[in-house]
Amino acid sequence: MSQKDKTTIYDISRKLNISAATVSRALNNSNRVSTKTRDLVLKTAKELNYQQNSLAVALKSGRTFNVGVVVPLINRAFFASVIRGIEEELEPKGYHVIICQTHEDADKEARQLQALLNTNIDGVFISVSKTTEDLKHLEAVLQAKTPLIFFDRKKDLKGVSAVSIDDFQGAYDAVSHLIEQGYSKIVHLGGDRKLNIYEDRYRGYIAALEAHGLSTQNLFTLQMSSTIESGIEAVNQLYDSKTDFDAIFCASDYIALGCVQELRSRGIQIPQEVGVVGFSNEPFTSHLEHPLSTVGQTPVLMGKMAAQVFLEQINAGKDSEPLEKNVVLKPELFTRSTSLKKGTV
Known part of the structure; x- marks a missing residue:
């Protein structure tokens, strides 16, 4: 359709036998037009395939x-x-x-x-x-x-x-939950702490350990990408370094999923031998064979x-x-x- 063939407010006004000014007010949701008139104008505009001039609206x-x-x-x-x-x-x-x-x-x-x-x-x-x-x-x-x-x-x-x-509180709650479940050697697999969210999750992890009387010395913590592959690699690194751990708090669900996959491939029982908690509540977390504990971000x-x-x-x-x-x-x-x-x- 060419520019000259486009429907205008004057076409709508002629069809409804009302003024162009009233049509304009109705299209712009003015309170000076009754609901009945506005609905009629909008219905007619749709029937005639009327499209407002976005530039004109912006200028006005x-x-x-x-x-x-x-x-x-x-x-x-x-x-x-x-x-x-x-x-x-x-x-x-x-x-x-x-x-x-x-x-x-x-x-x-x-x-x-x-x-x-x-x-x-x-x-x-x-x-x-x-x-x-x-x-x-x-x-x-x-x-x-x-x-x-x-x-x-x-x-x-x-x-x-x-x-x-509150990323700090989310991490604090997750690690406190692990401790209350009987885990005491909790490692943290986090993201790049240059980002506020990962720094806050790390601080929450440390604060929860301290609040429950667990040592924060010689902790195993890593900064990594939020990927399944990173989680798999981190678990391999934990075992290669002979790190003594019984739980993993992950700063992302993707890292946590990688951890779960690698732990299971090694025959490790979850949660009996190792507990895992992620962060974000990605949709997949509740649909796994072993649903993943995680922190939701609303x-x-x-x-x-x-x-x-x-x-x-x-x-x-x-x-x-x-x-x-x-x-x-x-x-x-x-x-x-x-x-x-x-x-x-």
Whole structure:
């Protein structure tokens, strides 16, 4: 269909015998139009295949009604669920979500943020890559007076809000659970502690050991990628180094799954000989032959909360001071067969 053949508000007004101004108000959800009229206009607009001019709407409102969500990996259920939460909160309010993934590459992250800014994006949600150290590309978002909201992984940057779970408490609860089940030689397989989430999980691990009177000297801890292969390799390293251990607290479910696979291949009984707890509550964890104990991160709620913080800031106007909210959600420990040596606690 050519530009001149496109349906306009005047076509709708002629069909309904109402003014173009009334049609415009109805399409823009104005409270000056009755619900009955608005519903009739929307129904007719759909029948005539009317499409609003997004540029005209943006010029009138000062908004594009587009937001960007930047994640390290789109194929992880956690990030997909956060995006779902953001969409569920923003789509009813007319926003469209543009998704970018960095593949843990800080340079790619910087290019994607610049591309989003070039489209006059209304806001950016980001979980930073593990290689992000230089914050200039994040500061550029603030300089453009565009709301920037961290979720899960964050950096210490003034004027930026963040929504996360209490990773310290999640780790503390997981390790305390292992200790209460009778495990005393607990090793920790974590992620790169340059990222706040893995540093906090490590600190929670140490704090739980100390709180229960266990030594924190000569502990076996590793920093690794969040992959099944890393978990398999770590278990091999534990046995190769003749490390004395009876439980493994993993900073990710993928590492934990690798641990479980390798332990079982060696004939190790889980949880009788070795207990395993992961982190994230990935969907697969409850469907394994031996369901995996893990810490849940409430990702959909995290996305919804991040969206609410964005709406609060965008509705305050571009000239308002940037919000600097720090929303910390409560983690949930799921105790399953890989750690329940004594049964339900």
